[in-house]
């Protein structure tokens with residue numbers, strides 16, 4: 001029994017030593033191991049790790065504008081979610097709510113627009129320049 005505990009402690013110490021050695025020698029070794037620890041510590045947040053440090057706010061969500069469409073076109077998010085649209089096309093687009101809740105005005109290629117949804121409900125939106133481009137955000 002005592003031997004088992006001692007060998008477990010030795011293994012843990014060896015792992016820690018290897019971790020710190022890898023950290024101090026290779027700069028590429030640290031980023032691969034650090035996010036894994038953080039992801040394991042966070043419970044609810046999934047796809048977007050960057051701004052998930054604010055624990056009581058829902059994780060922000062990104063929508064890509066590409067090939068004259070919103071991707072994903074339909075989103076379901078909890079109230080309080082900040083959604084950011086980024087124009088990945090070579091032409092201008094807008095993100096315009098059908099009910100005038102928000103309007104990005106023309107976004108140049110590479111530009112982004114963000115809106116934080118606070119009220120439950122379904123918000124349909126479109127591109128004012130290309131009205132066939134449509135999307136929906138369902139706020140729970």
Ligand SMILES: [Cu+2]
Nearest residue numbers: 093127129130
């Ligand atoms: Cu457009």
